[in-house]
Amino acid sequence: MSVTLQSPEREPVDFVQMLAKVCLVTFLVSLGVIVIYPLIWMALNGFKSNSEIFGNPFALPTSFTIGNYISAWNQGIRNYIATSIIVTLGSAICTVLVSAWTAYGLTRSSLPGKPYFVGIVLGGLMLSPTVAVIPLVRMMQDLGLYNTYWALIILYTAFRIPFTTFLIRAYMLGLPRDLDEAAIMDGATEGQIFWKVILPLCKPILVSCVILHVLFAWNEYLFAMIFTSGADLQTLPVGLTSIMAKHGTNYAIVFAAMTLSALPIVIVFFAAQRFFIRGLAEGIGK
């Protein structure tokens, strides 16, 4: 009896909820398609010939041969990827370590005037890389670092420290002070507290920072173009433009090269996705 009485009231609610759910799922699927389709299209075009691309750009390839990928690999992509990996990993490690130490000092030390130091470090977020290019070129030339890996590693580190420090600091503020004090009672030095207690606890935010830095450094174009000139020191974004210049009409190879350049980032992101989302959420929440 109660079922028959309740069902007429529930039906409209259920229908509205269902409709809302369908709309939401449709919206999200559409969004997913908008993001993923260009990537799939790019990867598929890497399997086509140039004439196929221009003849029927949206058709599937007639055959899945990896000739274009091999050609792209042999025409410099291999070197560009190697350079990008060195620069990205080098700068990621430097950025995260320096930022973590800075954040540790800004959150857990009894530094006098700490708010001002926080302001100075975070003020770095407002510095424009473009404005600083000319003096930086001069500096790098004077230091003998121009057209070396170190030029990019140092610049990427310097310009990403404020943002990375901001994220790690927010996370560290949420770690209880009792941990430091327990470690002090155990006889740990500041360095031991940092390395053995605080840094391992920051793993989620450190992974997030590494991913964000990898995304930045892997795709960075301005500094990579200005501070490197030789083909053996060019990173992927610069190298890809030179492939386009050299093979302006062979878009199949360009698509294959772009797909190859995106692959490492996609793999890194999916491998560390769990930490990435947790790290960001916890960093902001605490």
Place this chain on the structure above:
Amino acid sequence: MADLSLRNIRKSYSNLEVLHGIDLDIKSGEFIVFVGPSGCGKSTLLRSIAGLETITSGDLIIDGERINNVAPSKRGISMVFQSYALYPHMTVFENMAFGLRIAGLPKAEIDKRVRNAANILQLDSYLQRLPKALSGGQRQRVAIGRAIVRDPRVFLFDEPLSNLDAALRVATRIEIAKLKQSMPDVTMIYVTHDQVEAMTLADRIVVFKDGNIEQVGTPIELYKNPANLFVAQFIGSPSMNILEGKLEKDLSGSAKCKLDCGVALDLGVLPAGVSAEDRLSIGIRPENTQIADAKTNGPVFTGTIDFVEHLGEVQILYVDMPGSDRKYLIKVDGTGTYARTDKIRFTARPQDVHIFDANGAAIARLSQAGVQKQSEYGMQ
């Protein structure tokens, strides 16, 4: 073994002084409990002893050595934190071994000490677990174990049971008492605001208020002979009833207190310093108040029950008294039948009546006297 002496310890944050010259001697092997309301400075003093706070002035002496400027880990002190402060990314074994590894002890010695402590605390089967896989009580035991392995001269406990539920708190309290029995030479200082913990664990209790020590003594001393109104009301649950009145002396030197509720109490002979017309406070504990019946000689106080709190074994009567805006609490047997608006008569033995002067300091009587009924004021 360690004798601990605090000499005129002061602690200030900028211009705010939170400890106003603490003097205290703690004998080796004593279990001392610091109690007091929030913000009274008990935790600050504990942290100063640990070395986590710098002492602004004064001397902290362990076994004759001034240790104000000695690093916390070199003082021979271990501390158990309120939040346990276990390293979440380390196993139980690693948590307990952390300090020993930093001290550079040989691996075999570390292993021996940790397993010995784990055995005492019944943590043997949890050594490879992370703290998140332990219950609150087990985590507390790990925190204690981490303190034990360092073989300290002084143990500090900063409200170690406050994060546990009521049942676990009782069980862990007993474990701490047993731990103390098994380590008779180790000095322990325990901070709590729970007076049950203080009364059951302490050899001596130190009562703090506003950065000063109000009284130091055994639990029974504090309960029976509180030095002042604050201690009288802080120790004991429910707290002591306080009645205000005015002193009247007769020619024989015997003193009477005319309470604001209209009842007069014969206080016996008081010290010479107490003069007539002084305002006094009279304290009577709820459990020392008896319901008067027809056979009772001199039932004095009267009032109306406002609320009855049943606790099973006992019940607490909240009584409105004329001339007083405070409730008078009476702890009575749980079997009696009482109801709101009942009028009751009650009394107390002379030796259970505490007297405090206008400044709140306890007044010792030179001779006892009875509680006498002077009027039926308030009997409606």
